[in-house]
Amino acid sequence: MEIKELVPADFKSDQMVRWCAGCGDHAILNSIQKALPRLGIKHEDFAFISGIGCSSRFPYYMNTYGFHGIHGRAAAIASGVKTANPELSVWVITGDGDSLAIGGNHFIHLIRRNVDLNLILFNNQIYGLTKGQYSPTSEHGTVTKTSPLGTVERPFKPGALAIGARGTFFARTIDVMTKLSTEIYVKAAQHKGTSIVEVLQNCVIFSDKVWADISDRKYRDDRVIVLENDQPMIYGKDRDKGLMLKDGGLLPVQIEKNGVTEDDLLVHDSHNPFAGLHVALANMEYPDFPVALGVIRDCQETASYETAVANQIKEAQSQAKSKSIKEIMLSGSTWEVK
Amino acid sequence: MSKQAKVIEIDEVAIRFSGDSGDGMQLTGTLFSDTSALFGNDVSTFPDYPAEIRAPQGTVGGVSGFQVHFGHTQVNTPGDYCDVLVAMNPAALKANFRWIKPDGIIIFDRDAFDEKNIKKAGYDKDPLKEEPTDGIQLIGAPISSMTRETLKDIGLDQKSILRSKNMFALGIVSWLYDRPLEHAIDFFQRKFAKKPVLIDANTQVLQAGYNYAGNIQALTVSFKVRPADIEPGIYRNINGNTAAAWGIIAAAEKAGLPVFLGSYPITPATGILEEMAARKDLGVVSFQAEDEIAGICTAIGGSFAGSLAATSTSGPGLALKSEAIGLAVITELPLVIVNVQRGGPSTGLPTKTEQSDLMQALYGRNGESPVVVIASSTPSNCFDYAFEASRIALERMTPVILLTDGFLANGTEPWKIPDMDDFPDINPPIAKEGSKDWLPYNRDEHTLAREWAKAGIPGLEHRVGGLEKMAGSGNVSYVPENHEYMVGIREEKVNRVEDMIPEQEIIGDPDADLLIIGWGGTYGHLVTAVSEIQREGYKVALAHFNYIKPLPKNTGEILGQFKKHLVCELNLGQFAHYLRMNYPKYNYLQYNKVQGLPFIVQELKDFILKNLEEK
Ligand code: SF4
DSSP: OOOOOOOGGGGBOSSOOOSOTTOTHHHHHHHHHHHGGGGOOOGGGEEEEEOSSSGGGGGGGBSSEEEEOOTTOHHHHHHHHHHHOTTSEEEEEEEHHIIIIITHHHHHHHHHHTOSOEEEEEEOSEETTTTSEEOTTSOTTOOBTTBTTOOOSOOOOHHHHHHHTTOSEEEEEETTOHHHHHHHHHHHHHSSSOEEEEEEOOOTTTSTTTTHHHHOTTTHHHHEEEEOTTSBOEESTTSOEEEEEETTEEEEEETTSTTOOGGGSOBOOTTOSOOHHHHHHHHOOTTTSOEEEEEEEEOOOSOOHHHHHHHHHHHHHHHOSOOSHHHHHHSSSOEEEO | OOOOOEEEEOSEEEEEEEEETTSOHHHHHHHHHHHHHHHTOEEEEEEEOOSSTTOSTTSGGGEEEEEEEEESSOOOSSOSSEEEEEESSHHHHHHHGGGEEEEEEEEEEGGGOSHHHHHHTTOSSOHHHHSOOTTOEEEEEOHHHHHHHHTTTSOOOHHHHHTTHHHHHHHHHHHHTTOOSHHHHHHHHHHTTTOHHHHHHHHHHHHHHHHHHHHOSSOOEEEEOOOOOOOSEEEEEEEHHHHHHHHHHHHHHHHTOOEEEEEOOOTTTHHHHHHHHHGGGGTOEEEEOSSHHHHHHHHHHHHHTTSEEEEEEOHHHHHHHHHHHHHHHHHTOOEEEEEEEOBOSTTOBTTSOOOTTHHHHHHOSSSSOOOEEEEOOSTTHHHHHHHHHHHHHHHHTSEEEEEEEHHHHHOEEEEEOOOGGGSOOOOOOBOOTTOTTOOTBOBOTTTOOBOBOOTTOTTOOOEEESSOBOTBTOOBOOOHHHHHHHHHHHHHHHHGGGGGSOOOOOEEOTTOSEEEEEEGGGHHHHHHHHHHHHHTTOOOEEEEESEEESOOTTHHHHHHTOSEEEEEESSSSHHHHHHHHHOTTSOEEEEEOOSSSOOOHHHHHHHHHHHHHOO
């Protein structure tokens, strides 16, 4: 079928974007609108489903089918949409509070089932819409309105959580890195299964600069590593740093120092079904490690949920003795009264 | 086989099979009731099983029961008290003795009445002396030992052998009521096709029980219940859960839509999910979600994508779903919510029946959140009302709550398989591709339903959600007047459903003074009580409601025809309160029962007669 050439503007709705000026969400919206025309999917086949929170206003700004759900439940609503109509390209827009607190259960079960949809997790480590309470990703000790002396809770690491829930796709990007983000959204959409993309997003109002150590252009290149498949794990402004495996763990090294050469570095394999290294990469934190960006895991180890469901139904229908409810009602033990 | 026993014809019989929850009493009862239905009797059954799957053996807590009522006349209830009680051990006797008629027959496994079991059941010495058994015929059959004897050469271990002792009991009762054994044997052949030794074992024990009953002197009579006078047609047995599942599927066929069920297992509603999961052959998509909330949210997603979507649950699950029901209300998507009521609050009495979720269904949500509420009243009409719930949801773009209960869900009765041509067409307002100036929240003038543009239709891309909508455009709106308008229109949309539902009927004497009022699953008991009272020469009428929100148009008119109004329900008076609110003119008397059990016809009659006599 011929598909009309789409451009990013085709996905902009007529609604005024109401996020705060300077909020990272604006950049995410733009990056996603840039990714969609590249997918070869018809305009009417996109559906954006969200929960509650700042990020969840997203569907209103998209000129696609959209559903602004209730707090935490976007993953469940979206699972229903995709299972009912596997033709749709379904996107879940959610935040750290929405998906990892109130919607934690749906988040892990979505991933476990491997429904073929793309979940974009805006992680700003804070509740923005309710004006600044700590979230399940706030670092230990974070001072907020509900933790005036600092939180005593340990934060979730979304990557480890997603892969631990048997995730088949996990990627990470930063809101301001729009080019990388767009590439990642394209890959997430192409992955057949649940794709989790964690976006490190800045909330200028309530957790400003929470990612600044790694997102600031001044030193970003030395503090993040953008993983690329089949490429050695090199990073740094001067591309002079790398990652090695040592004593079963990851080790950041200087290339051409202490006898380390490029050949000693790890080569990224996002398709490796073995999740151990992917979890280790996802867990790297500054300052001990560079923070991993890019597609960390992209593994086609199992059929997606809605495909498996559709196949079972097709199989059952092809073997069915009864083709209508009438025939089902007449099957089994019946008797006639004359 | 000597069968010179006297044969007595009777109109109806109730038999209660009871034993340990591992004794197979549900199966025994089902086989007996199916046989009776095949024989042409009218039948009603009621399983009464414990919440614990395997409570300690031999204790009262672990007793599982199954009552079968069958007759030559119409049978509307599983029977108050039983003519025959089968007790496989002392605990079963202890748990069920209160249900035996004063002139009934107790058949018990005398091998199981040993000291250990007697103690476990909480008796001191001899249960049959401790209970007031005067007038009751006691038949102590050596069920366990004769089962062992029958199967001594079959090559099964002792445990497996004893597993078929329930068939010995079935054999005895089959002889007593002149039932053929073929149906049970057919069942063994299907069920144990892969293990033929079990076909033989069960068949032999069944036959042995039958022969035993024919041979012993204790049983001098056998009874005959002639086939009932039943409308011609093809029949099957059905329970409320299966009927509800099929009703939804039937509606989807009429509407030309796929079915999506999002659900989570919960007693006593699980049977709906199980039946839907089994209907992949008809293309049904069943989604077993991670919790109740995901159950309904996946269904809402399915509805957004264009399926006839449903979720099934019971009271505590309905509570969990309430926020999402509100979402379906404000997004105005069609959705069927089947709530199989059980004893509450909280976990309450999961396996018992009650009608105490009415207020929850009507009002248990934040904000002004109107939904259509309807209730089925017999196991088989769960089909009709599930169909109705679907038709209303689809044509009026609204969530509909269908209330059934544990009694209907698990109870079975013969059902004349309907002709689908007798059911109305279903025409949901589906938006058409290419509609000019289409807006998601434009409404049909008459029904006030908006159009349904399922995701994927070119040109109709739109957003829905939980924030208040601007009339027409559906854009988010905080305009105060708009909110008030939308609240009003959602309420009015639900109220206008009264145009598509039938008027309320009255059963009994329209010129009586007293109107009995009921709703939902108590129909069988109420209609039996009312007709028996009429037969005794009194005037009385019954209005039994299936449509609750909105109420049928003529409700006020009907209430006005009677002097006295007595609302009977299995709760503390929720429907009575609802009627007081809607029709405050009348003084509603109440008869309420909250024991997790259905009404007893006799207790209803006593109360009604008392009311009839005090003028
Ligand atoms: S509060 Fe924070 S997250 Fe919310 S819109 Fe403003 S900047 Fe963005």
